[in-house]
Amino acid sequence: MTTAIEMRAVEKKFGNVRIIQDLNLTVGKGERHAIIGPNGAGKSTTFNLISGHITPTSGEINLNGDPIAGLRPFEINRRGLSRSFQVTNVFAKMTVWENIRCAVLWATGHRYAFWKNVDSLPEVRRRTAEILEDIHLTERRDVPAGLLTYAEQRELEIGITIAGGANVIMLDEPTAGMSNTETERAVALIRRLTEGRTLVIVEHDMSVVFGLADRISVLVYGNIIASGTPEEIRGNPKVKEAYLGEEEH
Amino acid sequence: MTDVTSQAPSPAQSGPAQSLGFYAIWAVCILGVILLPLIFTSGGSHTTFSLIGIAIIFALSYNILLGQTGLLSFGHAVYYGLGGFLAVHGMNAIVAHELPVPLPFVPLIGGFAGLVFALVIGWVSTQRAGTVFAMISLGVGELVASSSLILRSFFGGEAGITTNRTDLPTIFGLSFGPQIQVYYLIAFWLVISAIGMYALTRTPLGRMCNAVRDNPERVQFIGYDPHVVRYLAFCFAGFFAGIAGALAAINFEIANAAYLGAVQSGVVLFAAFIGGVSYFFGPILGAIVVTMLQLELADITSVWQLYFGIIFIGIVMFAPGGIASLLMMHRPLLRAGTLPMVLPSYLIAIVPTLLFACGVILGIEVLGAYSQGSADSTTIRLFRIPFEAASPMTWLAAVVLTIGGFFVARMTWRGIAGAWDRAAMAARERGYLS
Structure with a gap:
């Protein structure tokens, strides 16, 4: 399978604070990929790294096989993200x-x-x-x-x-702050509009995540601790402990 | 009241009726430009119209930066001034070498001078918007203004450099000696420049200028480099400022350090802001008002700059959208037919507001005459009425008018706000206001 986005050993430090450490993430072409994780795990930072909003301290980021780490946001956008x-x-x-x-x-x-x-x-x-x-x-x-x-x-x-x-679409919490009906509408919209494209989505609403995503990556303290299909993630003990456990009442 | 204005940019829908109205407005304005000097035929008014024409081009060029792209420049006169100097040198060179270039083409020299300097200076100064851009523009402005006094061979020092426009080759038998001919030369370039600058706002670049103004960060994520957008806008602004500067040089037959100084940069900022930067025609109104104030006020009172400052502060505080926004906020009411609901409150408010203004003016003039202090000048004339500046009665009148006028006026202003709310509500019900 060809990859749309590939991050290898990406690290981001602000001063001495390491926000992202050894981040490895692969998103296949045409895949709907959700990134989840507790607050402050570095989800938005990951988005900013891929889209060129901030540059990684070290590591590799590829878009459709071409290196994009260090490029300006508009250059990355012109390459289809x-x-x-x-x-x-x-x-x-x-x-x-x-x-x-x-x-x-x-x-x-x-x-x-x-x-x-x-x-x-x-x-x-x-x-x-x-x-x-x-x-x-x-x-x-x-x-x-x-x-x-x-x-x-x-x-x-x-x-x-x-x-x-663009053939790679990244949505950062598209349904945040929406009511249930608005969320349903937005999810249907996203599903329809990203048909045939690669989608990366950060989302807190688990029903949206499990309803929309083909694959899910779990980010905790700047590190991907698990990556897999919704079923795999649901059954993963590490994930349960780190994240989902808190959510299940 | 302010929420109704909603800072909406001029909507450019393309219905047939609206586009007809659009061309009609342009046609009327151009006709006005042509006919004005035939109605007001005195030499003085021709000079005034000439200055206004130059000021309009300059203010519109400034608004490419401020209103369209969100760049606050404190040094726009640099490109105006350099355009003027290059035009004078160009005219002298044309005469000296007997080149076949008639006067009407000289503004292009100024335009390209402004463009070249903007191309050079702009790349660095448009790297960032906001405070950084404003500071760099101020620095460059000071740099060029001070070098104009140092590089005497080019700038001519304090005296400046002079030229004679009538020495250039004639075209269509026009010598450009009489002011009326100079006026039509300026009017020609005014129309060309205004159309050019308006057309610029309707291009992909012009639209992206607005996007960069609103949100430079997001622009990067739809494929555009905001630096390049700002840079191109800056170059266009420099080009049209250069045309204005060259026209000024043609009009005065001189270019000197005042052309590119901080005062000139400040005046164009005033003009754009007072007129209103969020509409294309705002700086046109502003240029007219500011030029008239500069010319007329200086004849009437010695402290004219004080009034200038008060007007500017008043606009900034009470009508930050300028005259254009004040006018345009009435448009939905006019369309909905609810404008008559607010007009009576305006009429009521005029009287106390004018009394208040008279009080302030009297106070300023009395203070001015008193502090300047020569024995025979303590009598001041206001609207042809003589006042004795040293008399307590005059002081009392000023205080009563100012304070009393203010309190009564404030009540009538509330009346306007109330009437406005009712008219806006009615307009909303009729679907003309969102």
Whole structure:
């Protein structure tokens, strides 16, 4: 099986504090991979390392077989990896339509063009409309993103992440703070939109994790202690002790 | 009141009716630019219009940075000034070498001068936004301003360097001696520049400038390098500032250190901010207001800069979106037809607010005359009414007007807030306000 993401012996220190130690993680192409672990285990740091938000102190990170450790976030994005953020991270003063359109521009090859009218690019317009339809925000297209409801902002966050057509999608707690019905809706959305792509997801809601993931990795104190199918993880004594045990009432 | 403005950027929907209105606004403005000097025919007003035209180009170029890309520059006059100096040198070279370049093309020299310096300086200074960018722009501004006094052969020291625009080859038989001809030269470049800068906001780069302004971090995760976006915006701003500087050089036939100093950088910031940076037309309004204030206020009062400062602080505190936002917040009410609900409260508020303003003005003028202290100048004239600055009655009047006016005015301002809430509620019910 070919791998989408491979982390080998990755270490990250902030000063003398070692946040991530000897992290090894493999995500296969087309896989839905969930990373779980208690608070402060380093899940978001792992996301930041892969997406180039922070650079590893040592170790190797490969995307589709190419080394990406040390590259800038936009370089990694251009190689086909796109991520969302745990705290909503949209373009607040721009409309929903413009938010999605900005996320489409690079992927459609318009780059830094200052000689084209952005409103008359049919490909951009079509893809933006498609994404808006996908995330159910067509009705809200002219509302500034900062005025959307929380759940709508989370959906826009996912929309921006997938709009560029990246083949590796990373979602950081996409359902955090959502009600049960909103969560169900979001999971269905994620399942549909990441069809045929690789998905890496950090999530606290265990029903989401076990419902969505093909494979699960458990991160504790900056170290992957187990990686396997949902059944394997459920039966793993180390995991039970470190993490799941606390959750089961 | 403020939540209603919602900082919405100008919506650019492309319905046929709206695009017709859009072209109509541009056509009316261009027509106005053409007709104004034919209505106001005095030489003085032609000079004023010329200065306003230059200020508009400069303020719009500044807003590529501040309003569009979120870059607060304290040194934008560098590119204006260098554009001006290069234009003067260019004009003198054209005359000396008898080059076949007529005057209307000279602004391009200034534009490319601004562009080249922005290309060089911008790469470093746009690495980061925010405080770092602001500090670098301030430093570069001081550096260039001080070198203008050191490198005398190029900048001409305190006196500056002069030129004569009428020595250049004529085109269409125009000598550009009379001010009206210079005005139309400026107006031509004003229209070209304004269209160019507006078009820039409608390109992929222009949209990404807004994205970088809103959230530079996220931009990196949709494939863009925010540094490159800021750099390109900076270069465009430098180019159009250079055009404005060259037009100023043509207008005054001189370029000197004042062109690229901190004062000039400050004035353009004022203009953009007072007009409103979140709308394309905001800096246009700001440039008009600030230029008029500079020209008119200085004739009326010796402490005109104080008023300038008060107006600026007032805008920052009470209308941070500038004049443009104040106007645009009425648009949904106008569309919903609920605007008449607020107008009476405005009319009621005008009287005490004006009395309050008169009190403040009287106070300032009395203090100004009193502290300047020459025996014969203690009589001041305000709206043609003479006041004796040394008389206690005048002081009393100022205090009563200021304090009394303020308290009454504040009550009427609350009336506006109440009327506004009702009008906004009605507009919301009719679906014109979210």
